[in-house]
Amino acid sequence: MILDVLAIALIGAGLTLATIGLYGLLRMPAIFDQLHAAGLVTGPATLLILLAAIATGSAEIITSAALVFIFVLITAPLSSHAIAQAAYRARDLGEDDDR
């Protein structure tokens, strides 16, 4: 019962963060502002939803979710950094001043 409530809270928080992040992505045109908002979707939102696996009580699901959790924890910042680095280089080359 307590685990169920915790899982519902985690899923609700994750989806709310994803909604806020997507709103930011749609509102802000510049790539660096968008990266800031995307960090909310690709990081905490997904991790919170994956954390809710504890309420399923299934060892298979919890193990798989833990693997994805660790993977996302490592790769989400790396992806964002790669995009930011590409945008920075593009700005240095003067391809688009509106970044």
Place this chain on the structure above:
Amino acid sequence: MPEIVLSVAAGWATLLLVAGGLLLLRARDTLHRILALDVIVTIVVALLTLLSYLRDVSYYIDAALALALLSFTATLVAARHVHGQGPFS
């Protein structure tokens, strides 16, 4: 977990996926498109996780892991390719 909560959450995630598609359509250049695709894949990972909870099977999360791996590689290579660099240079 209550099934109705998971169904509502899956519906919500699907709406977020539509918003991600809108973001992809509105993208001005390649970097914006790469970012939009990264976000869309992340939402699909979340949706697959919710489906896994809903149906009580772990296969969906395994698919999500494979998708996350592919998305990570694709994002890295595409971001480096934008300025004529190779994946290992």
